[in-house]
Amino acid sequence: MTAEGGLAMQEKHHTSLHFEKELQEIKDGLIYLGVLTEKAIQQAMTSLEARNAELARQVIREDDAIDRLDSEIEERCIKILALRQPTAIDLRFITTAIKITGHLERIGDMAVNIAEKALQLIEEPQLKPYIDLPRMAQLVGDMIRNSLDSFIRGDLKLADQVRRTEQAVDDLNEQIFRELLTFMMEDSKSIHRSLMIMQVSKNLERIADHAKGIADMVTYMVTGECVRHRTCPAP
Amino acid sequence: MAANDIIRIHRVNFYYGAVRALTDISMQFEKNKVTALIGPSGCGKSTLLRLLNRMNDLIDGTRVEGEILFEGRNIYAPQVDPVEIRRKIGMVFQKPNPFPKTIYNNITYGPRLNGVSAADLPGLVEQSLRQAVLWDEVKDILDKSAMNLSGGQQQRLCIARALAMKPDVLLMDEPTSALDPISTAKIEELVEELKRHYTIIIVTHNMQQAARISDQTAFFYLGNLIEYNKTEKIFTKPDVKQTEDYITGRFG
Numbered sequence: 322m323t324a325e326g327g328l329a330m331q332e333k334h335h336t337s338l339h340f341e342k343e344l345q346e347i348k349d350g351l352i353y354l355g356v357l358t359e360k361a362i363q364q365a366m367t368s369l370e371a372r373n374a375e376l377a378r379q380v381i382r383e384d385d386a387i388d389r390l391d392s393e394i395e396e397r398c399i400k401i402l403a404l405r406q407p408t409a410i411d412l413r414f415i416t417t418a419i420k421i422t423g424h425l426e427r428i429g430d431m432a433v434n435i436a437e438k439a440l441q442l443i444e445e446p447q448l449k450p451y452i453d454l455p456r457m458a459q460l461v462g463d464m465i466r467n468s469l470d471s472f473i474r475g476d477l478k479l480a481d482q483v484r485r486t487e488q489a490v491d492d493l494n495e496q497i498f499r500e501l502l503t504f505m506m507e508d509s510k511s512i513h514r515s516l517m518i519m520q521v522s523k524n525l526e527r528i529a530d531h532a533k534g535i536a537d538m539v540t541y542m543v544t545g546e547c548v549r550h551r552t553c554p555a556p
Numbered sequence: 557m558a559a560n561d562i563i564r565i566h567r568v569n570f571y572y573g574a575v576r577a578l579t580d581i582s583m584q585f586e587k588n589k590v591t592a593l594i595g596p597s598g599c600g601k602s603t604l605l606r607l608l609n610r611m612n613d614l615i616d617g618t619r620v621e622g623e624i625l626f627e628g629r630n631i632y633a634p635q636v637d638p639v640e641i642r643r644k645i646g647m648v649f650q651k652p653n654p655f656p657k658t659i660y661n662n663i664t665y666g667p668r669l670n671g672v673s674a675a676d677l678p679g680l681v682e683q684s685l686r687q688a689v690l691w692d693e694v695k696d697i698l699d700k701s702a703m704n705l706s707g708g709q710q711q712r713l714c715i716a717r718a719l720a721m722k723p724d725v726l727l728m729d730e731p732t733s734a735l736d737p738i739s740t741a742k743i744e745e746l747v748e749e750l751k752r753h754y755t756i757i758i759v760t761h762n763m764q765q766a767a768r769i770s771d772q773t774a775f776f777y778l779g780n781l782i783e784y785n786k787t788e789k790i791f792t793k794p795d796v797k798q799t800e801d802y803i804t805g806r807f808g
Binding site (some may be wrong): 333334335336337340406407408409410411412413544545 | 763764767790791792793794799800801803804805806
Protein backbone atom coordinates (compact mmCIF):
# COMPACT_ATOMS: atom_id res chain seq x y z
CA MET A 322 0.00 0.00 0.00
CA THR A 323 1.18 3.50 -0.71
CA ALA A 324 1.95 5.96 2.07
CA GLU A 325 -1.36 7.60 1.42
CA GLY A 326 -3.14 4.24 1.39
CA GLY A 327 -6.90 3.98 1.19
CA LEU A 328 -8.39 5.94 -1.65
CA ALA A 329 -4.90 6.48 -2.92
CA MET A 330 -5.26 2.79 -3.80
CA GLN A 331 -7.50 4.17 -6.50
CA GLU A 332 -4.81 6.43 -7.96
CA LYS A 333 -4.88 4.34 -11.12
CA HIS A 334 -7.87 5.47 -13.12
CA HIS A 335 -10.73 3.28 -14.19
CA THR A 336 -10.94 2.32 -17.81
CA SER A 337 -14.43 3.82 -17.52
CA LEU A 338 -14.03 7.53 -16.80
CA HIS A 339 -17.76 7.78 -16.11
CA PHE A 340 -17.38 5.33 -13.24
CA GLU A 341 -14.43 7.35 -11.96
CA LYS A 342 -16.60 10.47 -12.03
CA GLU A 343 -19.45 8.75 -10.20
CA LEU A 344 -17.10 7.66 -7.40
CA GLN A 345 -15.70 11.18 -7.14
CA GLU A 346 -19.22 12.61 -6.86
CA ILE A 347 -19.90 10.33 -3.91
CA LYS A 348 -16.68 11.44 -2.23
CA ASP A 349 -17.53 15.11 -2.79
CA GLY A 350 -21.06 14.55 -1.48
CA LEU A 351 -19.79 12.94 1.72
CA ILE A 352 -17.30 15.73 2.35
CA TYR A 353 -20.06 18.31 1.95
CA LEU A 354 -22.38 16.29 4.19
CA GLY A 355 -19.60 16.21 6.79
CA VAL A 356 -19.24 19.99 6.60
CA LEU A 357 -23.01 20.44 7.05
CA THR A 358 -23.25 18.14 10.07
CA GLU A 359 -20.20 19.63 11.78
CA LYS A 360 -21.68 23.07 11.28
CA ALA A 361 -25.03 21.88 12.68
CA ILE A 362 -23.35 20.66 15.87
CA GLN A 363 -21.37 23.89 16.27
CA GLN A 364 -24.45 26.03 15.77
CA ALA A 365 -26.55 23.90 18.11
CA MET A 366 -23.88 24.27 20.82
CA THR A 367 -23.52 27.99 20.17
CA SER A 368 -27.27 28.42 20.42
CA LEU A 369 -27.12 26.72 23.83
CA GLU A 370 -24.14 28.67 25.14
CA ALA A 371 -25.21 32.07 23.72
CA ARG A 372 -28.88 31.38 24.47
CA ASN A 373 -29.74 32.18 20.87
CA ALA A 374 -33.15 30.66 20.05
CA GLU A 375 -33.10 31.78 16.42
CA LEU A 376 -29.84 29.91 15.80
CA ALA A 377 -31.34 26.78 17.39
CA ARG A 378 -34.37 27.01 15.12
CA GLN A 379 -32.06 27.45 12.12
CA VAL A 380 -30.30 24.14 12.98
CA ILE A 381 -33.69 22.39 13.11
CA ARG A 382 -34.77 23.91 9.77
CA GLU A 383 -31.52 23.10 8.00
CA ASP A 384 -31.62 19.42 8.91
CA ASP A 385 -33.78 18.87 5.82
CA ALA A 386 -30.77 19.67 3.63
CA ILE A 387 -28.73 17.02 5.47
CA ASP A 388 -31.49 14.44 5.03
CA ARG A 389 -31.81 15.22 1.33
CA LEU A 390 -28.08 14.93 0.73
CA ASP A 391 -27.99 11.64 2.65
CA SER A 392 -30.74 10.19 0.42
CA GLU A 393 -29.00 11.47 -2.67
CA ILE A 394 -25.65 9.88 -1.75
CA GLU A 395 -27.34 6.62 -0.83
CA GLU A 396 -29.16 6.56 -4.17
CA ARG A 397 -25.92 7.17 -6.04
CA CYS A 398 -24.30 4.27 -4.18
CA ILE A 399 -27.20 1.92 -4.87
CA LYS A 400 -27.12 2.90 -8.53
CA ILE A 401 -23.43 2.01 -8.71
CA LEU A 402 -24.06 -1.34 -6.99
CA ALA A 403 -26.80 -2.12 -9.49
CA LEU A 404 -25.18 -0.86 -12.65
CA ARG A 405 -21.44 -1.25 -12.09
CA GLN A 406 -21.31 -4.31 -9.85
CA PRO A 407 -18.20 -2.98 -8.10
CA THR A 408 -15.58 -5.32 -6.69
CA ALA A 409 -12.61 -5.15 -4.31
CA ILE A 410 -11.67 -1.56 -3.34
CA ASP A 411 -14.64 -0.15 -5.26
CA LEU A 412 -16.99 -2.48 -3.42
CA ARG A 413 -15.43 -1.62 -0.07
CA PHE A 414 -15.56 2.08 -0.91
CA ILE A 415 -19.25 1.96 -1.82
CA THR A 416 -20.28 -0.06 1.24
CA THR A 417 -18.24 2.32 3.39
CA ALA A 418 -19.86 5.34 1.74
CA ILE A 419 -23.36 3.96 2.39
CA LYS A 420 -22.52 3.48 6.06
CA ILE A 421 -20.84 6.87 6.40
CA THR A 422 -23.76 8.76 4.93
CA GLY A 423 -26.05 6.97 7.40
CA HIS A 424 -23.78 7.93 10.31
CA LEU A 425 -23.66 11.56 9.19
CA GLU A 426 -27.41 11.74 8.78
CA ARG A 427 -27.87 10.48 12.36
CA ILE A 428 -25.31 13.02 13.56
CA GLY A 429 -27.47 15.70 11.92
CA ASP A 430 -30.50 14.40 13.84
CA MET A 431 -28.54 14.62 17.08
CA ALA A 432 -27.57 18.22 16.36
CA VAL A 433 -31.32 18.81 16.03
CA ASN A 434 -31.90 17.10 19.39
CA ILE A 435 -29.32 19.41 20.97
CA ALA A 436 -30.95 22.46 19.36
CA GLU A 437 -34.34 21.37 20.75
CA LYS A 438 -32.88 21.01 24.23
CA ALA A 439 -31.24 24.42 23.84
CA LEU A 440 -34.64 25.95 23.04
CA GLN A 441 -36.03 24.55 26.27
CA LEU A 442 -32.99 25.54 28.35
CA ILE A 443 -33.08 29.08 26.99
CA GLU A 444 -36.55 29.45 28.51
CA GLU A 445 -35.12 28.99 32.01
CA PRO A 446 -32.31 30.67 33.96
CA GLN A 447 -28.92 29.13 33.23
CA LEU A 448 -28.13 26.40 35.76
CA LYS A 449 -24.36 26.73 35.58
CA PRO A 450 -21.63 27.97 33.27
CA TYR A 451 -20.96 25.44 30.51
CA ILE A 452 -17.37 24.21 30.73
CA ASP A 453 -17.20 20.51 29.90
CA LEU A 454 -19.94 20.54 27.26
CA PRO A 455 -18.04 22.92 24.92
CA ARG A 456 -14.91 20.80 25.42
CA MET A 457 -16.90 17.73 24.53
CA ALA A 458 -18.38 19.47 21.47
CA GLN A 459 -14.89 20.46 20.39
CA LEU A 460 -13.65 16.85 20.66
CA VAL A 461 -16.70 15.57 18.81
CA GLY A 462 -16.21 18.10 16.00
CA ASP A 463 -12.57 17.00 15.70
CA MET A 464 -13.68 13.37 15.57
CA ILE A 465 -16.06 14.00 12.67
CA ARG A 466 -13.46 15.99 10.75
CA ASN A 467 -10.73 13.44 11.39
CA SER A 468 -12.94 10.47 10.56
CA LEU A 469 -13.79 12.03 7.19
CA ASP A 470 -10.17 13.01 6.56
CA SER A 471 -9.17 9.42 7.32
CA PHE A 472 -11.79 8.30 4.78
CA ILE A 473 -10.57 10.62 2.06
CA ARG A 474 -6.91 9.80 2.64
CA GLY A 475 -7.40 6.18 3.69
CA ASP A 476 -5.40 7.11 6.78
CA LEU A 477 -5.51 4.25 9.30
CA LYS A 478 -3.57 6.16 11.97
CA LEU A 479 -6.08 8.96 11.90
CA ALA A 480 -8.91 6.42 12.14
CA ASP A 481 -7.21 4.97 15.25
CA GLN A 482 -6.94 8.45 16.72
CA VAL A 483 -10.70 8.93 16.25
CA ARG A 484 -11.36 5.71 18.13
CA ARG A 485 -9.12 6.84 21.00
CA THR A 486 -10.80 10.24 21.22
CA GLU A 487 -14.14 8.50 21.68
CA GLN A 488 -12.92 7.31 25.08
CA ALA A 489 -12.19 10.91 26.15
CA VAL A 490 -15.71 11.91 25.12
CA ASP A 491 -17.20 9.02 27.11
CA ASP A 492 -15.21 10.13 30.16
CA LEU A 493 -16.49 13.70 29.86
CA ASN A 494 -20.04 12.42 29.53
CA GLU A 495 -19.62 10.42 32.75
CA GLN A 496 -18.18 13.44 34.52
CA ILE A 497 -21.05 15.70 33.42
CA PHE A 498 -23.53 13.06 34.54
CA ARG A 499 -21.99 12.87 38.04
CA GLU A 500 -21.82 16.63 38.37
CA LEU A 501 -25.46 17.07 37.38
CA LEU A 502 -26.48 14.34 39.75
CA THR A 503 -25.15 16.41 42.65
CA PHE A 504 -27.03 19.47 41.36
CA MET A 505 -30.25 17.49 41.29
CA MET A 506 -29.73 16.07 44.76
CA GLU A 507 -29.05 19.49 46.20
CA ASP A 508 -31.92 21.32 44.53
CA SER A 509 -34.98 19.64 43.07
CA LYS A 510 -35.71 22.79 41.04
CA SER A 511 -32.61 22.01 39.00
CA ILE A 512 -33.86 18.55 37.95
CA HIS A 513 -35.51 19.59 34.69
CA ARG A 514 -32.55 21.67 33.51
CA SER A 515 -30.09 19.00 34.65
CA LEU A 516 -31.93 16.35 32.66
CA MET A 517 -31.91 18.60 29.57
CA ILE A 518 -28.16 19.16 29.90
CA MET A 519 -27.61 15.45 30.42
CA GLN A 520 -29.42 14.80 27.18
CA VAL A 521 -27.23 17.31 25.37
CA SER A 522 -24.21 15.49 26.77
CA LYS A 523 -25.68 12.11 25.81
CA ASN A 524 -26.28 13.33 22.27
CA LEU A 525 -22.67 14.49 21.98
CA GLU A 526 -21.54 11.12 23.28
CA ARG A 527 -23.64 9.36 20.65
CA ILE A 528 -22.26 11.62 17.93
CA ALA A 529 -18.81 10.44 19.01
CA ASP A 530 -20.05 6.83 18.61
CA HIS A 531 -21.07 7.63 15.04
CA ALA A 532 -17.71 9.25 14.29
CA LYS A 533 -16.05 6.09 15.62
CA GLY A 534 -18.37 4.09 13.36
CA ILE A 535 -17.05 6.09 10.40
CA ALA A 536 -13.45 5.42 11.50
CA ASP A 537 -14.21 1.70 11.81
CA MET A 538 -15.59 1.65 8.27
CA VAL A 539 -12.44 3.41 7.02
CA THR A 540 -10.37 0.61 8.56
CA TYR A 541 -12.60 -1.90 6.78
CA MET A 542 -12.28 -0.01 3.50
CA VAL A 543 -8.48 0.05 3.65
CA THR A 544 -7.74 -3.37 5.17
CA GLY A 545 -10.85 -5.42 4.44
CA GLU A 546 -11.05 -6.22 8.15
CA CYS A 547 -14.13 -5.59 10.25
CA VAL A 548 -13.06 -3.89 13.52
CA ARG A 549 -16.49 -2.57 14.51
CA HIS A 550 -16.94 -4.77 17.51
CA ARG A 551 -13.40 -4.77 18.82
CA THR A 552 -12.30 -2.82 21.86
CA CYS A 553 -10.58 0.54 21.67
CA PRO A 554 -6.92 0.35 20.52
CA ALA A 555 -4.23 1.15 23.06
CA PRO A 556 -2.97 4.75 22.83
CA MET B 557 -0.48 -32.92 -2.28
CA ALA B 558 -3.54 -32.26 -0.13
CA ALA B 559 -6.01 -35.14 0.03
CA ASN B 560 -8.65 -33.11 -1.75
CA ASP B 561 -6.53 -31.97 -4.68
CA ILE B 562 -7.43 -33.76 -7.89
CA ILE B 563 -4.98 -31.93 -10.15
CA ARG B 564 -1.64 -30.53 -9.15
CA ILE B 565 0.49 -28.38 -11.42
CA HIS B 566 4.15 -28.12 -10.54
CA ARG B 567 6.49 -25.54 -12.09
CA VAL B 568 4.89 -25.64 -15.53
CA ASN B 569 6.30 -23.64 -18.42
CA PHE B 570 4.64 -23.76 -21.80
CA TYR B 571 5.97 -22.60 -25.16
CA TYR B 572 4.38 -21.92 -28.54
CA GLY B 573 7.59 -22.28 -30.55
CA ALA B 574 10.03 -19.80 -29.00
CA VAL B 575 7.28 -17.85 -27.25
CA ARG B 576 6.74 -18.68 -23.61
CA ALA B 577 3.00 -18.55 -22.88
CA LEU B 578 3.10 -19.76 -19.27
CA THR B 579 5.85 -19.12 -16.75
CA ASP B 580 6.57 -21.35 -13.79
CA ILE B 581 2.97 -22.10 -12.83
CA SER B 582 2.36 -24.12 -9.67
CA MET B 583 -1.15 -24.60 -8.36
CA GLN B 584 -3.67 -27.19 -7.21
CA PHE B 585 -7.28 -27.82 -8.12
CA GLU B 586 -9.51 -29.10 -5.37
CA LYS B 587 -11.94 -31.95 -5.93
CA ASN B 588 -15.64 -31.06 -6.26
CA LYS B 589 -14.91 -27.36 -6.38
CA VAL B 590 -15.36 -24.80 -9.11
CA THR B 591 -12.19 -22.93 -9.96
CA ALA B 592 -12.31 -19.88 -12.21
CA LEU B 593 -9.34 -18.77 -14.28
CA ILE B 594 -9.48 -15.06 -15.06
CA GLY B 595 -7.24 -12.49 -16.70
CA PRO B 596 -6.98 -10.33 -19.80
CA SER B 597 -6.80 -11.84 -23.28
CA GLY B 598 -3.48 -13.51 -23.91
CA CYS B 599 -2.70 -14.03 -20.22
CA GLY B 600 -2.42 -17.80 -20.63
CA LYS B 601 -5.59 -18.92 -18.87
CA SER B 602 -7.02 -20.83 -21.86
CA THR B 603 -3.58 -22.25 -22.61
CA LEU B 604 -3.43 -23.59 -19.07
CA LEU B 605 -6.93 -25.03 -19.35
CA ARG B 606 -6.00 -26.85 -22.56
CA LEU B 607 -2.84 -28.20 -20.94
CA LEU B 608 -4.97 -29.99 -18.36
CA ASN B 609 -6.33 -32.51 -20.89
CA ARG B 610 -3.50 -32.32 -23.38
CA MET B 611 -5.46 -30.39 -26.00
CA ASN B 612 -2.33 -28.38 -26.76
CA ASP B 613 -0.72 -31.60 -28.04
CA LEU B 614 -2.76 -30.99 -31.19
CA ILE B 615 -0.86 -27.75 -31.91
CA ASP B 616 2.49 -28.11 -33.68
CA GLY B 617 5.62 -26.65 -32.16
CA THR B 618 4.38 -26.53 -28.58
CA ARG B 619 6.41 -27.69 -25.61
CA VAL B 620 5.59 -28.32 -21.94
CA GLU B 621 8.01 -28.28 -19.04
CA GLY B 622 7.15 -29.27 -15.48
CA GLU B 623 4.56 -31.67 -14.16
CA ILE B 624 0.80 -31.85 -14.27
CA LEU B 625 -0.41 -34.52 -11.90
CA PHE B 626 -3.93 -35.86 -12.24
CA GLU B 627 -4.76 -38.00 -9.21
CA GLY B 628 -1.05 -38.20 -8.53
CA ARG B 629 -0.04 -39.31 -12.05
CA ASN B 630 1.85 -37.08 -14.49
CA ILE B 631 -0.40 -36.75 -17.52
CA TYR B 632 2.58 -35.82 -19.70
CA ALA B 633 4.52 -39.01 -18.87
CA PRO B 634 5.46 -40.91 -22.08
CA GLN B 635 3.28 -43.96 -21.44
CA VAL B 636 0.11 -41.92 -20.84
CA ASP B 637 -2.54 -42.05 -23.57
CA PRO B 638 -3.95 -38.53 -24.16
CA VAL B 639 -7.26 -40.00 -25.28
CA GLU B 640 -7.62 -41.70 -21.91
CA ILE B 641 -6.84 -38.39 -20.18
CA ARG B 642 -9.45 -36.54 -22.24
CA ARG B 643 -12.03 -39.15 -21.28
CA LYS B 644 -11.42 -38.43 -17.61
CA ILE B 645 -10.98 -34.70 -18.07
CA GLY B 646 -13.77 -33.54 -20.36
CA MET B 647 -14.06 -30.18 -22.07
CA VAL B 648 -16.77 -27.75 -23.10
CA PHE B 649 -15.88 -24.97 -25.52
CA GLN B 650 -16.83 -21.36 -26.04
CA LYS B 651 -19.20 -21.97 -28.92
CA PRO B 652 -21.60 -24.89 -28.71
CA ASN B 653 -20.26 -27.51 -31.14
CA PRO B 654 -22.76 -30.37 -31.36
CA PHE B 655 -22.13 -33.02 -34.01
CA PRO B 656 -24.45 -32.72 -37.03
CA LYS B 657 -26.30 -35.76 -35.78
CA THR B 658 -29.40 -36.51 -33.74
CA ILE B 659 -29.52 -35.43 -30.10
CA TYR B 660 -29.38 -39.09 -29.09
CA ASN B 661 -26.33 -39.83 -31.23
CA ASN B 662 -24.52 -36.76 -29.96
CA ILE B 663 -24.59 -38.31 -26.50
CA THR B 664 -23.85 -41.90 -27.54
CA TYR B 665 -21.03 -41.18 -29.98
CA GLY B 666 -18.22 -41.19 -27.42
CA PRO B 667 -19.50 -43.98 -25.16
CA ARG B 668 -20.02 -46.24 -28.19
CA LEU B 669 -16.42 -45.73 -29.27
CA ASN B 670 -15.43 -46.59 -25.73
CA GLY B 671 -17.29 -49.88 -25.93
CA VAL B 672 -20.38 -49.11 -23.84
CA SER B 673 -22.92 -51.77 -24.73
CA ALA B 674 -25.98 -50.83 -26.80
CA ALA B 675 -28.29 -51.92 -23.98
CA ASP B 676 -26.78 -49.37 -21.62
CA LEU B 677 -26.98 -46.46 -24.03
CA PRO B 678 -30.62 -45.30 -23.53
CA GLY B 679 -30.09 -45.10 -19.76
CA LEU B 680 -26.84 -43.21 -20.23
CA VAL B 681 -28.51 -40.73 -22.61
CA GLU B 682 -31.27 -40.01 -20.13
CA GLN B 683 -28.88 -39.73 -17.18
CA SER B 684 -26.52 -37.37 -19.03
CA LEU B 685 -29.32 -35.17 -20.34
CA ARG B 686 -30.90 -35.02 -16.89
CA GLN B 687 -27.59 -34.02 -15.33
CA ALA B 688 -27.28 -31.26 -17.91
CA VAL B 689 -30.88 -30.20 -17.13
CA LEU B 690 -31.90 -30.69 -20.75
CA TRP B 691 -33.91 -33.92 -20.55
CA ASP B 692 -37.36 -32.36 -20.11
CA GLU B 693 -36.80 -30.11 -23.11
CA VAL B 694 -35.59 -32.79 -25.52
CA LYS B 695 -36.93 -36.16 -24.34
CA ASP B 696 -39.53 -36.22 -27.14
CA ILE B 697 -37.20 -35.12 -29.90
CA LEU B 698 -34.15 -37.30 -29.29
CA ASP B 699 -34.19 -38.41 -32.92
CA LYS B 700 -34.14 -34.83 -34.22
CA SER B 701 -30.96 -33.07 -35.29
CA ALA B 702 -29.03 -31.34 -32.54
CA MET B 703 -28.53 -28.46 -34.91
CA ASN B 704 -32.20 -27.46 -34.45
CA LEU B 705 -31.69 -26.70 -30.76
CA SER B 706 -31.18 -23.16 -29.48
CA GLY B 707 -27.65 -21.99 -28.61
CA GLY B 708 -28.23 -22.49 -24.89
CA GLN B 709 -29.69 -25.96 -25.44
CA GLN B 710 -26.81 -26.88 -27.73
CA GLN B 711 -24.33 -25.86 -25.03
CA ARG B 712 -26.14 -27.96 -22.43
CA LEU B 713 -26.11 -30.82 -24.95
CA CYS B 714 -22.34 -30.44 -25.23
CA ILE B 715 -22.13 -30.60 -21.44
CA ALA B 716 -24.34 -33.71 -21.46
CA ARG B 717 -22.09 -35.20 -24.15
CA ALA B 718 -19.03 -34.57 -21.98
CA LEU B 719 -20.79 -36.02 -18.91
CA ALA B 720 -21.73 -39.19 -20.83
CA MET B 721 -18.03 -40.09 -20.78
CA LYS B 722 -18.23 -40.07 -16.97
CA PRO B 723 -15.29 -37.72 -16.51
CA ASP B 724 -13.86 -36.66 -13.15
CA VAL B 725 -13.06 -33.14 -14.24
CA LEU B 726 -14.91 -30.79 -16.55
CA LEU B 727 -12.97 -28.00 -18.24
CA MET B 728 -15.06 -25.11 -19.52
CA ASP B 729 -13.59 -22.49 -21.84
CA GLU B 730 -15.88 -19.45 -21.71
CA PRO B 731 -18.93 -21.70 -21.95
CA THR B 732 -21.50 -18.89 -21.87
CA SER B 733 -19.87 -16.15 -23.91
CA ALA B 734 -22.05 -16.95 -26.93
CA LEU B 735 -25.26 -17.31 -24.91
CA ASP B 736 -28.09 -14.99 -23.87
CA PRO B 737 -28.59 -14.14 -20.15
CA ILE B 738 -31.27 -16.80 -19.55
CA SER B 739 -29.19 -19.57 -21.10
CA THR B 740 -26.18 -18.25 -19.20
CA ALA B 741 -28.12 -18.42 -15.93
CA LYS B 742 -29.12 -22.02 -16.72
CA ILE B 743 -25.51 -23.04 -17.37
CA GLU B 744 -24.37 -21.28 -14.18
CA GLU B 745 -27.08 -23.05 -12.19
CA LEU B 746 -25.97 -26.30 -13.80
CA VAL B 747 -22.36 -25.70 -12.75
CA GLU B 748 -23.51 -25.32 -9.14
CA GLU B 749 -25.28 -28.67 -9.42
CA LEU B 750 -22.49 -30.47 -11.23
CA LYS B 751 -19.81 -29.66 -8.70
CA ARG B 752 -21.36 -32.17 -6.33
CA HIS B 753 -20.08 -34.92 -8.63
CA TYR B 754 -17.39 -33.26 -10.73
CA THR B 755 -14.47 -30.91 -10.40
CA ILE B 756 -14.98 -27.91 -12.64
CA ILE B 757 -12.37 -25.54 -13.99
CA ILE B 758 -13.76 -22.63 -15.94
CA VAL B 759 -12.14 -19.89 -17.98
CA THR B 760 -14.28 -16.78 -18.12
CA HIS B 761 -13.98 -13.16 -19.17
CA ASN B 762 -17.09 -12.39 -17.20
CA MET B 763 -15.90 -11.23 -13.79
CA GLN B 764 -19.35 -11.44 -12.26
CA GLN B 765 -19.72 -14.98 -13.50
CA ALA B 766 -16.46 -15.97 -11.83
CA ALA B 767 -17.66 -14.26 -8.65
CA ARG B 768 -21.05 -15.98 -8.80
CA ILE B 769 -20.15 -19.57 -9.52
CA SER B 770 -16.59 -20.31 -8.44
CA ASP B 771 -15.13 -21.35 -5.09
CA GLN B 772 -11.57 -20.45 -6.02
CA THR B 773 -10.30 -17.87 -8.48
CA ALA B 774 -6.91 -17.68 -10.15
CA PHE B 775 -5.81 -14.43 -11.79
CA PHE B 776 -3.28 -14.68 -14.63
CA TYR B 777 -1.33 -11.91 -16.30
CA LEU B 778 1.25 -12.23 -19.08
CA GLY B 779 1.61 -15.95 -18.51
CA ASN B 780 2.11 -15.64 -14.76
CA LEU B 781 -0.19 -16.75 -11.98
CA ILE B 782 -0.56 -13.50 -10.03
CA GLU B 783 -2.99 -14.54 -7.33
CA TYR B 784 -4.90 -17.69 -6.46
CA ASN B 785 -7.34 -17.49 -3.60
CA LYS B 786 -10.88 -18.03 -2.39
CA THR B 787 -13.24 -16.26 -4.79
CA GLU B 788 -14.80 -14.22 -2.01
CA LYS B 789 -11.37 -12.96 -1.01
CA ILE B 790 -10.34 -12.13 -4.58
CA PHE B 791 -13.46 -10.05 -5.16
CA THR B 792 -13.56 -8.24 -1.83
CA LYS B 793 -9.95 -7.80 -0.70
CA PRO B 794 -7.39 -9.33 -3.04
CA ASP B 795 -3.84 -9.55 -1.70
CA VAL B 796 -2.13 -8.36 -4.87
CA LYS B 797 -2.51 -4.85 -6.30
CA GLN B 798 -2.46 -6.15 -9.90
CA THR B 799 -5.49 -8.35 -9.15
CA GLU B 800 -7.30 -5.42 -7.58
CA ASP B 801 -6.57 -3.23 -10.61
CA TYR B 802 -7.79 -5.88 -13.03
CA ILE B 803 -11.04 -6.81 -11.35
CA THR B 804 -11.96 -3.18 -10.72
CA GLY B 805 -11.27 -2.26 -14.35
CA ARG B 806 -8.11 -0.23 -13.77
CA PHE B 807 -5.95 -2.15 -16.18
CA GLY B 808 -3.89 -1.01 -19.12
